[in-house]
Amino acid sequence: MTLTTPSALDFLDYAPAPESRGILSLREEYGLFIDGEYVEGHGTPFATISPSTGEHLAMMAAGNAEDVDRAVAAARRAYTTVWSRMPGAERAKYLFRIARLVQERSRELAVAESLDNGKPIKETRDFDVPTVAAWFFYYAGWADKLEHAGLGPDPRGLGVAAQIIPWNFPLMMLAWKIAPALAAGNTVVIKPASTTPLTALLFADILQQADLPAGVVNILSGPGSMGSAMVEHPDVDKVAFTGSTEIGRGIARAISGSRKKLTLELGGKGANIVFDDAPIDAAIEGIVSGIFFNQGQVCCAGSRLLVQESIHDEVVERLKQRLTTLRVGDPLDKNTDVGAINSASQLKTITDLADAGEAEGAVKWSAPCVLPDRGFWYAPTIFTGVSTSHRIAREEIFGPVLSVLTFRTPAEAIAKANNTPYGLSAGIWSDKGSRVLAVVDRLRAGVVWANTFNKFDPASPFGGYKESGYGREGGLPGIQSYLTTGPTDAVTAAKGSTK
């Protein structure tokens, strides 16, 4: 047994394999995209940086209430004169065209997203951008079939939709919002998150390329106050928000009593339940992708691992072993599994909660890895000995931190899984189909994965219970929240004609 060559033992130190940035040529400055053109904003421009290095990427225009007025007016005009009158089959052509352009420019978008967000290129290349294209293809298919889908008489768009999206899946969330809205016949004013506006403004370029009529989609980068102006704007008919529960609550308050329709997709503290008969290797992979995918900055992350007491030690041991093979580092390297945390403030949230976990007596273990000295980084971490009363078992950490809890019976697993103010996602691992079905039935979560985790499909509705929000995105329900049916409302009709 002496023939091990030194070269083979070094094999795991894969040489750097960086994706080329050459395909992406960034402008120095990006304007707001209003009425089909890039324009200057009335706010103070801000820089967007790469969270993995701190590198300055581009200056972004910032909008304010005045810009929101302009954008909503452009969207209303486009709605009244073009988009609401266009047959569904014609709207579909634009959506198909956008989907194909996203595919054509996928490498460029993936590089931009990894730079601006900090997530690994393997995720943006293999997940985010393909999902974006899939969403446009899927909803393009619905645009001319709404009348035949049993939705009611004369299904049609609501008008102008104000959409606010988060920083964890910037371009994908944009697609989740824009594709159903346009397919249903609405026009859009959308605000990307202030730490990740880059791909949204690159997407504006695609809209120009697709020759989408001016004003149908308006993209405004800017501060939270601009988001409030969008939500409160009197000529907005629909508000869609994905982000924190706190801000979602504020939005619900702000528009209560108005005619505006609302969908909210908020936080989560997903339970990933592993029974003792689980296919163990797949379960370990599912636990890893459940919490370390996108550095755990996922609202439906499986951040609470509920593992049957009889296999707790084995699962934790295998999990730790697996975590030592995760590669943390340069998001543009094709072999990177875990990238950077999106911002300094998010890193602080994660660090504070992890400190609280230690202070409350849970046992912290972090994967041995060398973190880069610049940028925002947090090593993949698991906490064992966590109790349901610990903050790390109750609050959304939104980072690569897993809390491990145990249960003894299915009833206890269900009770613990449901014992959260949230209700977005859950996972079950068991080889026994009847048990999976019985447990799924009693989980209060909008999406439950069985023997897998973090899988998304445009045909599958996604959304939460309780403080995780309301309304569904994806599938037929996803387009229904952008539709109205029945006779034309006289007030709306009159309003439309005066604008």
Place this chain on the structure above:
Amino acid sequence: MTSQIPVKAQNAPTDRAAEVLGGPVSDTSLRRYLEGIPGVDAVGLEARAASLGTRSIKTTSKARALDTIISLIDLTTLEGADTPGKVRSLVAKALTPDAADPTCPRVAAVCVYGDMVASAVDALGASHGLDTAPGGINVAAVATAFPSGRASRSVKLADTAEAVAAGADEIDMVIDRGAFLSGRYGEVFDEIVAVKEACRRPDGRYAHLKVILETGELNTYDNVRRASWLSILAGGDFIKTSTGKVAPAATLPVTLSMLEVVRDWYRLTGERIGVKPAGGIRTSKDAIKYLVTVAETTGVEWLQPHLFRFGASSLLNDVLLQRQKLSTGHYSAPDYVTID
């Protein structure tokens, strides 16, 4: 499966298996044990294999990978048309894979039918033996009525013993898939034990035993996992995917599932078992995916000829072309590598 059972590798397989099973080896005890092993989720396994397949191995890593692949190859000829001349040519290729580059490593072994062992040993001369001769390579022989395994026990044992007597260092046996699929685990177990005994040389040392599961006929990953455990319990030194005569032969998910068993066996007993994917691996790109899978499942210490092999015939030349490309910067035509 968290507690380590102290099992000595040199224990007789039956005693060792009894220790793991917690009682005498029988159809019933084997069934209880093998069917108690956690199941394999096919979707999850294939997804994991696919994700390992996306690793990007470049520049210096690629150079190391290519040399490692060569050193792990069982250069194989298993045709009815094999002749001593063909085997001599194969051996020459095994010893000097790239005639233009003396720094090119040698393969691990040549793999032939039992009646060709003497020719291979003869052609190797002083270079016979991976462990005994400097720069030497092994002779592996397929036995036990390869590839179908449809012969009586006595014929299979004679087949094995003859190959060992002729100088084979390694025996690639096939399991009785019929017995396995009809649940006669004890029969499969006993046969492996008997073949292992037939691998014993007069001096008491054993030829290495590779147990071919023929995963293409076992059909499910759960079966592959159970057959892997069974083969290891019965004393196999290596578990091997396929004969190469049945499609599908080696696939990355099947190999991954076998590596997981080997990893778990090591956790349980501290003993390292080898894995050999065979059949269908033809390109460097594919072979590198296997190296990645080994390194990230069992660890890099498995990337040595005693613990991992590629059973392949055309793979070597593709690796040589890639190797030449790395050193010269451009691709050569296939005529710049030799055929065996």
